[in-house]
């Protein structure tokens with residue numbers, strides 16, 4: 001497994017917590033958002049000395065830059081195989097996914113964001129089957145090919161018109177994946193099509209059109225097959241990470257968008273002490289640019 005596989009190791013973020021109440025009597029309830037990020041199993045030998053699971057710092061900085069604090073969510077390690085239906089990552093994500101569905105049914109707001117593998121996992125969880133096929137787009141940047149639904153989407157609604165135009169014309173989205181859901185497979189699956197709107201597509205190296213951005217029609221669930229966090233927080237010169245000023249802007253705008261979704265969640269820790277113990281500030285990132293495509297990473 002090379003560096004590129006590592007870049008595609010991805011994260012689901014769950015907005016799970018708001019403040020412990022006595023901490024901000026005078027503040028609006030949701031202005032201390034906390035976003036949970038699922039850890040991943042260490043899949044690179046040179047990183048094994050640091051821990052069993054990890055979160056690249058780029059994902060943490062991405063969320064922090066949007067104005068939220070991060071809590072790592074540990075994988076429930078039951079030793080599943082490495083696939084999107086039975087791995088520990090899929091299993092743990094599935095638990096949160098079902099909690100979020102239940103929260104929605106009970107009138108609560110529980111947003112979920114999936115990047116890359118997280119995007120793919122959301123499609124598996126919604127469809128109830130694995131619809132992935134080979135759609136390699138490895139170390140390539142694309143402009144988004146917006147669908148007609150993008151115009152009225154929540155995700156792109158507040159993006160300044162000039163930035164939206166840039167996103168459709170300039171290669172601001174970094175892709176590091178071998179699999180994806182083709183537009184044909186997506187539209188051919190009633191569950192997926194009914195649950196998510198397709199906001200953009202792109203053409204893979206083999207010519208197949210894959211879904212690159214989606215959002216829930218009713219649920220605050222979002223998925224990007226590309227990597228918004230690398231635009232600001234990953235610098236490995238061997239990779240095609242977009243760092244233009246528009247690339248930085250789109251990364252910022254989407255981070256703020258998702259954190260704002262998190263502000264609407266009323267979930268919270270029951271005690272301030274419990275919240276403090278859970279925050280990522282209890283951990284120190286490790287320098288890993290010498291052994292991975294990340295600059296730094298948290299280990300657990």
Ligand SMILES: *[C@@H]1O[C@H](CO)[C@@H](O)[C@H](O)[C@H]1NC(C)=O
Pocket residue numbers: 145183201202203209
């Ligand atoms: C953009 O999407 C449309 C609709 O799916 C498709 O017909 C077209 O080929 C795509 N163009 C590019 C450049 O990806």
Ligand SMILES: *[C@@H]1O[C@H](CO)[C@@H](O)[C@H](O)[C@H]1NC(C)=O
Pocket residue numbers: 139238239240
């Ligand atoms: C990634 O793409 C860049 C720009 O096209 C290229 O210079 C670089 O060699 C590629 N890296 C890998 C590992 O393929």
Ligand SMILES: *[C@@H]1O[C@H](CO)[C@@H](O)[C@H](O)[C@H]1NC(C)=O
Pocket residue numbers: 046286287288290291
């Ligand atoms: C990479 O850097 C880390 C942190 O400084 C160090 O612990 C590790 O030994 C280095 N690994 C290699 C293979 O150089």
